[in-house]
Amino acid sequence: MKAPMGDAGNSHLNLDPQIFGESFDREPFGFTHNLSGLDLFQNDSLRALADKYHDHKKDYYVGAGAPEPGVKFYSVKHVDYKPADALDNMEKGSYRVLMKRPENHDKRFRALLDELFQQVVDLRGGLGDERVVRLESAIFVSSAATTTPFHFDPEIAFFCQIAGDKIYHVYSPRAVTEAEMEQFYIRGVVDIAQVDLAGRDPKLEHVFNLKAGKGLHQPQNAPHWVETRGDRSISFSFVFETTATRAKGRTRSFNHVARKLGLKPTAPGATPVLDTVKASAMRVVIPARKVAGKAARKVAGK
Numbered sequence: 001m002k003a004p005m006g007d008a009g010n011s012h013l014n015l016d017p018q019i020f021g022e023s024f025d026r027e028p029f030g031f032t033h034n035l036s037g038l039d040l041f042q043n044d045s046l047r048a049l050a051d052k053y054h055d056h057k058k059d060y061y062v063g064a065g066a067p068e069p070g071v072k073f074y075s076v077k078h079v080d081y082k083p084a085d086a087l088d089n090m091e092k093g094s095y096r097v098l099m100k101r102p103e104n105h106d107k108r109f110r111a112l113l114d115e116l117f118q119q120v121v122d123l124r125g126g127l128g129d130e131r132v133v134r135l136e137s138a139i140f141v142s143s144a145a146t147t148t149p150f151h152f153d154p155e156i157a158f159f160c161q162i163a164g165d166k167i168y169h170v171y172s173p174r175a176v177t178e179a180e181m182e183q184f185y186i187r188g189v190v191d192i193a194q195v196d197l198a199g200r201d202p203k204l205e206h207v208f209n210l211k212a213g214k215g216l217h218q219p220q221n222a223p224h225w226v227e228t229r230g231d232r233s234i235s236f237s238f239v240f241e242t243t244a245t246r247a248k249g250r251t252r253s254f255n256h257v258a259r260k261l262g263l264k265p266t267a268p269g270a271t272p273v274l275d276t277v278k279a280s281a282m283r284v285v286i287p288a289r290k291v292a293g294k295a296a297r298k299v300a301g302k
């Protein structure tokens, strides 16, 4: 049955409380949802949304598809298209369009984001003493047969397939070593951290064959690569960071410095008191990250 067309207010992710309790932000898991039938994801609505991005260069990315998953993320050709141009030419080439933070451009997406996030918070039993420092959504539209290279992100994500097929390969965060993670946190590369695909433990890989109505949860730092096959694909995701996830990142950046000095730092979570000390120390040291972050954003065209 198609979802009600009344957009937000009726949207939901079907999250199994037991699986959620066991795996949230630890291991990837799949779920179903009813977002595909919502008005705001229909073609006319998405095309009208794309027009609103025209003068907001920081809020979109248009790229060509990567030839294979192991290539360097930003070696993939950037396309000098606006999102609306790319949507109009989807069938003629291999394109990936990312429209960031649609909630800032269409208030229906704000309502949708708030509603879905509330479902996650309720299942978590509230936020406790954590505060949300970033919550945002994104829409991905890809031509047939495109690949998004292997990388990980520092945020917790819920990814929903709206239309078309997508094969989503996501590994447990355990597939990335502490030393690998640390080097990204010290450099402040907070949106795309690319690591090598070769040599990852295949037992830690989850493959989700996504189609309309299916989705997956991606823990923070879970590396992934994504491919589309036959049809145009439309996906929606929302991500968030909290004071706790950010502090964990600062602990890792501290550990990076310690490792460089020849020490063997304990991973976050092993000694919470020490984690707090490390995270606090890096509040002072961290400005070096800003320089690196600025450079990374420049490469990303943001």
Ligand SMILES: [Fe+2]
Pocket: 151, 152, 153, 224
């Ligand atoms: Fe990603």
